[in-house]
Amino acid sequence: MTVFQVVSLVLVSAGAFFLLVGSLGIVRLPDFYSRTHATGKSDTLGLMLALLGLAVHEGLGINSAKLLVAIVFVALTNPVGTHALTRAAYQSGLRPWFKGGPVPEDPTERNTEAEAGIDVPGEGER
Numbered sequence: 554m555t556v557f558q559v560v561s562l563v564l565v566s567a568g569a570f571f572l573l574v575g576s577l578g579i580v581r582l583p584d585f586y587s588r589t590h591a592t593g594k595s596d597t598l599g600l601m602l603a604l605l606g607l608a609v610h611e612g613l614g615i616n617s618a619k620l621l622v623a624i625v626f627v628a629l630t631n632p633v634g635t636h637a638l639t640r641a642a643y644q645s646g647l648r649p650w651f652k653g654g655p656v657p658e659d660p661t662e663r664n665t666e667a668e669a670g671i672d673v674p675g676e677g678e679r
Contacts, residue, residue: 557609564606571599584650585642593635600627 554562578591601624608620 557612561606561610564602564609566606568599568601568603568606571595571602573599575599585647586639586649589635589639589642593631597627597631600631 572595575592575595578595579588582588582591604620604624604627608617608624611617611620
């Protein structure tokens with residue numbers, strides 16, 4: 554085996570490992586936000602490593618240039634897509650899961666209720 558083949562094998566194997574970890578995160582983690590974090594981080598890194606390993610295996614040429622463009626595209630779009638997805642979920646009312654206690658109130662909701670003159674429990678008891 555040449556050095557390029559070994560490097561390519563290591564990169565593709567590392568990419569497959571991170572993709573597997575992201576898949577396990579979907580199954581094992583408790584709520585939407587944890588699952589999105591696990592898949593967003595590990596899938597981006599795993600796909601980039603796998604594509605980089607394929608580019609190294611291909612050598613210099615048009616195919617490796619296309620793979621490098623795909624890596625840049627993945628590096629830019631996956632984090633933005635994950636952020637947009639989680640922001641939309643939060644704005645639609647989906648709250649994070651917290652172990653061992655009730656879900657804390659959203660501070661922005663409390664401020665708007667107090668400004669509107671709505672009696673918020675706990676405000677006047679200080």
